[in-house]
Amino acid sequence: MNAEPTAWHADTATLRRYAGGGLPPAASASVEAHLLGCAHCRARVAEAVPVPRLAAIWAEVADAVDSPRRTPAERVLLRLGVRDHTARLLAATPSLTTSWLLSVAAALAFALAAAQSGPRGVLLFLALAPVLPVAGVALAYSRGGDPTYDVALAAPYPAFRLVLLRTAAVLVTTLALVGLASLALPAAPDVAAAWLLPALALTGTTLALSARVPAPAAAGAVVALWLGSVFTAFRETGSPYAAFGAVGQTACLAAVLISTALITGLHRRAAFDLGRES
């Protein structure tokens, strides 16, 4: 049997008997073999099947096909007991995609490679590590980066909860990666963990600011301030870890507390609108 149209076609009475189940077995088998290769007879036999029945089956097919496939991240979240609409919102966060996580991993790998060269390299790692979650958060709320941005604007879902959920998700994944990488850092444990408080401080400050300015702008300002202070401290004292000492860590802790208070206060005043006003 090939795709060439055959000149021979089963006649209407035979097809009708086949459709009705009244054709003898061998003749039925013959019709079936012919139907596999003949679009013309397939179209003619189609008339025997009620249209409503076909439409009902099609509706089910379309339903099954249209429900979007769950991403691996979504399946993990569902297994962890997260409700499905929350899981979808989280999984749609641009900074939770494989490509984002891969770029974080790549950045960490470069920083780690640099860190092997000595304290200056370690400083590069420590300065970079807090920037990663900030970039992730900024990406999560930028108009360009978020495929569900318009949906989020229109969704009857508390914007603040969405912001917190996504920030938490970004923080957890990014900090886990940074934490893993810092294990390979050629430095004392207290130095190797010195990025954690700055990371939280930078992320918190970015979030608090993003109630007033677009998230990418807030993130840019915070990152510039952070890198500026780290390298100023380095230049003035000559010690690579100057910004990560007691004073720096205390300042970061203060920033964490203040930004948390600000975010909570802003939430009460419903200022987190993801730009719904602008």
Add this chain to the structure above:
Amino acid sequence: MTVDAMTAERTDAHLVGALADGDRAALAELYARHAPWLVLRLTRRCADPTVVDEVVQDTFVAVWKGAHRWKGDGEVAAWVWGIGIRRLLDALRRRPQAALDLTEAREGALGTTESAEERVLLGVEYGELGPALDQLSPELRAVVQATVLDGLTTREAGRLLGIPSGTVKTRMMRAKAQLREALA
């Protein structure tokens, strides 16, 4: 964007190719072309219309998801049937009580005068295979149909017919012997 006229002109093979790119219109067109005969052919193997509808649905979802597995040669209809008959087997395994009308005696199989077109269909002019097949007992014929015509393995045929695969083998042997005798 694809206009309906273009869709209608696309061959089955093109449509399956388009499925892999997520073309929903292609799936709708394939369904329109292939769902009806699939319904009829499955109905001849499973009397329960609910099961048949479910199997047709499963088949087209599988076609959508598995379009990349189509090798691109042969008839799309044959590929669809291959999926359909195996989905039917799965469905029957889930609910074995679903009745099969395969072994059900087909009325008018013998004794009625055959029309001219049936004689053509059966190829009676060229051989006696058609009538010989019709003269097999329903049990033997069902085995021949499942293995030879539907292309199922012995085990799959056994599952479809609700008999052990050993029985499929012995019935197939008896059917062959009987056919050989009839055609001798």
